[in-house]
Amino acid sequence: MLTVNFDRLKLKKGHMVLDLGCGFGRHAFEVLRRGAQVVACDMALPELQEVRATYAAMGEMGELDASAPAFTSLGDATRLPFNDASFDRVIASEVLEHIHNDEEALKELFRVLKPNGILAVTVPAYLPEKICWALSDQYHAPAEVGGHVRIYRKRELETKIHDAGMEPVDYHRAHALHSPYWWLKCAVGPKNNENRFVKAYLRFLTWDIVKQPIVTRFAEKILQPVLGKSTIIYAQKAASA
Secondary structure, X not given: OOOOOHHHHOOOOOOEXXXXXXXXXXXXXXXXXXXXXXXXXXXXXXXXXXHHHHHHHHHHOOOOOOOXXXXXEEOEOOEOOOOOOOEEEEEEEOOHHHOOOHHHHHHHHHHHEEEEEEEEEEEEOHHHHHHHHHHOHHHOOOOOOOXXXXXXXXXXXXXXXXXXXXXXXXXXXXXXXXXXXXXXXXXXXXXXXOOHHHHHHHHHHHHHHHHOOHHHHHHHHHHHHHHOOEEEEEEEEOOOO
């Protein structure tokens, strides 16, 4: 399930991409499928090990372009272990809301992005996230160690991106059908995965992701502006930067 729209990212074959806070690599794998090169970067070693295992499996199944190398790297978003202007594209999906010094992280993303490069940042959208925080203190920091430390308004994030040296150029929302799932989780306890309603909604989401029926695609499109769980902003670094 992708959050970033790769057409809006304007990804091209041969690009070098940083997937910051890659998790288990969902965006990194799509980068590779499109013939670009990727560095999946995270602070969690077990997740990077899973990413490497999936790289190997994709290679064995012939899903990877031999000209599109895949790498992993341990890294802190506020002190990235990469040279200046290393990447044509940078993805930071559901990362900044976890970082106390998000402005420093954005400066680092600016530093490693090439001139004319494009950054895609995704964060939880304001209203769905606000409801989650209201329903449960266990959903976010400080009760949840490593959890979300802030709720972004779109304008606030755009301003921080601009102040870091990049110009916001595009925007959309994603995953409207996921917002009620997280509200339900927060209402019964974020870690209560055995609740029958939580399990039923998860089965529905899994079915929707696998089958992608027209009716739910249409519902998501209609609900996205209000209920979209994620806000996605695309920004470009100036050619002269």
